[in-house]
Amino acid sequence: MPKSKKTTQEINLNDPQYYFSRELSWLEFNNRVLNEAIDPRTPLLERLKFIAIFCSNLDEYFMVRVAALKQQEEAKVSKLPPDGRTPTEQLELISIKTRPPVALQHQHFEQVLRPLMAAEGIHLLDYVDLNQEQRIYLQKYFEEQIFPVLTPLAVDPSHPFPYISNLSLNLAVVVKDPDTGEELFARVKVPNTLPRFVPLPKEAGVGSRSSIIENQRHIWTGVPLEQVIAHNLESLFPGMNIQEYHPFRITRNADIDVEEDEADDLLLAIEQELRKRRVGGEVVRMEMLASMPEAVRGMLIRELGLSEKDVYEVEGVLGQADLMSFMALPIPELKDPAWTPVVPPRLRRINEDGSDEKEDFFSVIRNADLMVHHPYYSFGGTVQRFITQAAHDPNVLAIKMTLYRTTGDSPILQALIIAAEKGKQVSVLVELKARFDEENNINWARKLEQAGVHVVYGLVGLKTHTKVVLVVRREEDRIHRYVHIGTGNYNAKTARIYTDLGLLSCREDLGADLTDLFNYLTGYSRQRSYRKLLVSPVNCRDRFVALIRREMEHCRDGKSGRIVAKMNSLTDPQIIATLYQASIAGVQIDLIVRGICCLRPGLEGVSENIRVVSVVGRFLEHSRIYYFHNHGKPEVYIGSADWMSRNLDRRVEAIAPIEDPDISNDLQEILGIMLADNRQAWDLQPDGKYVQRHPDGKEKEQSAQKILMDMALQI
Incomplete structure (x- = not known):
């Protein structure tokens, strides 16, 4: 598509006409939820x-x-x-x-x-x-x-x-x-x-x-x-x-x-506020x-x-x-047909008699990075098993993780208690400010502390929203660090109904970055640079803006520019303005935004190269994927942050680059499947309305979530 005729100098991208109301956009999202109740195709x-x-x-x-x-x-x-x-x-x-x-x-x-x-x-x-x-x-x-x-x-x-x-x-x-x-x-x-x-x-x-x-x-x-x-x-x-x-x-x-x-003890302060909530405000x-x-x-x-x-x-x-x-x-x-998540083939060994046998988790990750996609892949058979094996492994010296939301009977936290009782160094950052999960997190914080786990309650002024685990293991007199960096909470129940991604890796740079991140969270570190990770509120915003602008420069140099980003919500004015600038420069942009979207797509001369689609189905789309074409050298990232001001400025988040080419290709395929959905997909119009896609007489119905379930069964 040719570049827009206007330039950014001629357009005031701060003009309110270019931004949808966050509050009204959310209501549009909830209307899409209601539509699933009205749609006769839904059981x-x-x-x-x-x-x-x-x-x-x-x-x-x-x-x-x-x-x-x-x-x-x-x-x-x-x-x-x-x-x-x-x-x-x-x-x-x-x-x-x-x-x-x-x-x-x-x-x-x-x-x-x-x-x-x-x-x-x-x-x-x-x-x-x-x-x-x-x-x-x-x-x-x-x-x-x-x-x-x-x-x-x-x-x-x-x-x-x-x-x-x-x-x-x-x-x-x-x-x-x-x-x-x-x-x-x-x-x-x-x-x-x-x-x-x-x-x-x-x-x-x-x-x-x-x-x-x-x-x-x-x-x-x-x-x-x-x-x-x-x-x-x-x-x-x-x-x-x-x-x-x-x-x-x-x-x-x-x-x-x-x-x-002014809160000397954040845990007690949160408890007092919870009592007020139970009484209730106006x-x-x-x-x-x-x-x-x-x-x-x-x-x-x-x-x-x-x-x-x-x-x-x-x-x-x-x-x-x-x-x-x-x-x-x-x-x-x-009801919807029952779905049983599968365990990735690399984590199981098929015996001659056809039976499955579990592979050693650490050796699998040492051989190559592993991506898990819930609920298509089993949470219990992957992430939960990773942490449980680490808790029982005599060679594991330390386990560190962040906890935002979890279940009241979390097997993962039970495993951390066992690890602490076995003498391992276990540190958990429990985010007490996770809205409507504060009480559950307080209960777990106390249980973990009683078991000898080092519990930290987060940083003043920031919510710790990142989903990361770091396992430190001694192997033949060497220290190896294994990581899980995800888009979703360590919650076995929501992992059955939310779509989320997780990267399991033992790459040195990622392990070193998570070590620095945990030092930032638990100590007095003022870490300002990371080798690979995009970390909020440190460098995430600047890196995303730079990645978008790089696609603009490719277009200005006569090359092609392409961005595909999947997230829960898009509200940040700077990111939106930068995306408008990219569209004006000719970058082709597809945004898969489940919920709130304050960006107005399809405006002539401003956002005509931007398309926004929302997918609402049996699973809650919760994963974040960011793809930048980079003139044929694609870069793909996953992590916990949406393009919202709170995620970029007021929360601790971690976004990881995907360096394994096979996983990068898999993620690009997922994005392509989401964009091709004509069953649960809705297209955002320039006036803020959403129009649901329906297959015409020639098209076959394509539900992205159904396709991904079928693909999981075929592996």
Whole structure:
């Protein structure tokens, strides 16, 4: 493609017109998640899962992003983001843009998914449709299992309006005193310690008063917990007349703010902030049914300190993140085909009888670098095994790793405890500020310290987001360093549903770089240069900008320029401006950005050489790959950093160059497969909308994730 006619001198690349709003771009991403729930090609239970993900995503968005904007609005923050909108303008647009998909979500669940569930024998009933036998069962269930847990809270001059916890589902109840005729208000919290959807036993029947589901298939029948409570309120308010009840749900500011410079003990400071989070910050959203009368609605808005724009009216079941529980139903035909990750051939030896035998991990890596691609490759059979073997190997002297998110029963951390007990030098940087994983990380930090592991809590002012392991091993009087540098967390559960990459290597330069990086993290090192690694906040930004500009120079010299980058989000203004400059110079750029993208592609004279695609499928695309053509001498990098300001400036990240030509080719093939997807891929338009690709009559459907699963099975 010819170079653009304009030059960068003629264009103000700081102009807000060239940048999408980060907040609105995220909403577009969540709409793509919702689309998977609406798409009839998605199996039924997976559709419920995607509704649950859409809702839980939105919960976190309000708890963190909307809450932060409200704080900025209150503080009259004058510094504007690249898109030029004030906090008030952002909040108004969020309110406008959020309501249609939320309405669509509830409408689709009520009108499409509930009937489809019933046709498959999954009957989520409303209490009013139950037959007498079912009501009798639920009344007994209420008396024995629910009633003892409930605490009705009155609101009157002697009872102030009660505190309502974050993400809690509640009933606003109006009762009348038969003696005085006075109407009174009370709040009943729906306990989250009980199943949200109460199952009915098969012996209670699946029929309903309306006989809608008579003689149909029966796998599961149940009702929402709040409806069971609502129809037994007389037990909570004896002697009173129940006038009405209305479910509602609130969302509070749940971000943690720690003044690290003033915190002598970061662990204790985080614990104190977690206690505040449990109590919760100010309310930022209320969800309620549209049928709530004005008097009750107005009282809740007033008491919770809300405005009308913070209220979201919906139809049907509130809190649909709880629909995730239906994935536990044993109906494989209503789910994606089961996937069992494979172990790379180099890590197993096939015997003459066809059986597998494990290869020595260290000898495999010593022979050549190894790339692992989860969830196509087994996390347990690769990364977890690497660390476990290191923990038990008598020749291993030290193990160092960073921990951002992990599971509550992590086999990797159990292995590190064993390693410490065996006398190895074990050091772990536990990032206590990993949002919504702080408590789990605090628990692990204490367990590790008790076992003799050296635990560091991160750096002041920086989150340690990098995913690295360093193993130091003595071999024939020589010290060898083995490394794992990845894009994803050391979390066996998310490794089954997130796509991530990891490089296992014993290259001297990488080992030396990780040694320097750990000294930077655990000591007083001010390391400013690395042999191979791109490290944030030290050199990562400058190196990426230089790599992009090198492609520009190739184009200016009459050669071709090409960049393909895969990441979670793209928001950094400098990187975006540099990509615009590269596009103007004629560099062909393809960006695979799953979530937020603030860059506007396809603008004539600015970004006409840039294309942006988002892939949303059964696995969460989480890997980061950066490819630079470099005039036929390609350079490929993987690592933990997105092209976001926080990753480049406020987090510790590590990006590793891929020097093994076979692995480099494999990564280029992965990028090509992602770009060719016509099943789960969406193209970003210049106006900020995304258009989903669909194969035309001549094309074969190509799902990148399905292709990569098939390729893994063939190795």
